Amino acid sequence: MTSDARKLQARGKDMPFNYNVDNPQQDPPPIKAYFESSTFPNPIATQITTGMLGPRPKWTFCSGNSAxxxxxxxxxxxxxxxxDADFAHPSPPFALVVNLPLITFTPENGSTEVWLGTHTGEMSGFKVxxxxxxxxxxxxxxxxxxEQRRQV
Ligand SMILES: [Fe+2]
Structure with missing residues (x-):
């Protein structure tokens, strides 16, 4: 995937990207070699998604957005x-995002931020x-x- 990511990056604005041109949207290949417990069928992720969504949660999307x-x-x-859900959706939890970092996150290389309330309540939906x-x-x-949320 790293060599593919470099090829995508070389395409500049012609590559599939998410928000910024340095964030290629790249799906991992769904091949057997990657179906190990640290990735796709991760037992911790499966326990959490099952606990939150109910038995037999369905995996519907798998993609990468690498900075x-x-x-x-x-x-x-x-x-x-x-x-991540920029469409009409019910207010009870209906889906979860499981992020797998491909490298170790540090203060120097940055990490994924999670802003509470972007998918529920007054801070969610089309109007925001x-x-x-x-x-x-x-x-x-x-x-x-x-800015309002930063105050919280
Ligand atoms: Fe996102």
């Missing part, structure tokens, strides 16, 4: 705060997002609302 190291042409950018589903900025939370 690549900077290049001469592309400096690192912070991914905007966004909801910048763009419609499917747009590059879809799911981005409006800056004025983020």
């Amino acid at each position: 690549m190291p900077p290049t001469v042409d592309v400096q690192p950018q912070r991914q905007p705060v966004h909801a 997002q910048e763009e419609a589903h499917g747009e590059r900025a879809s799911g981005c939370i409006q800056e004025a609302l983020l």
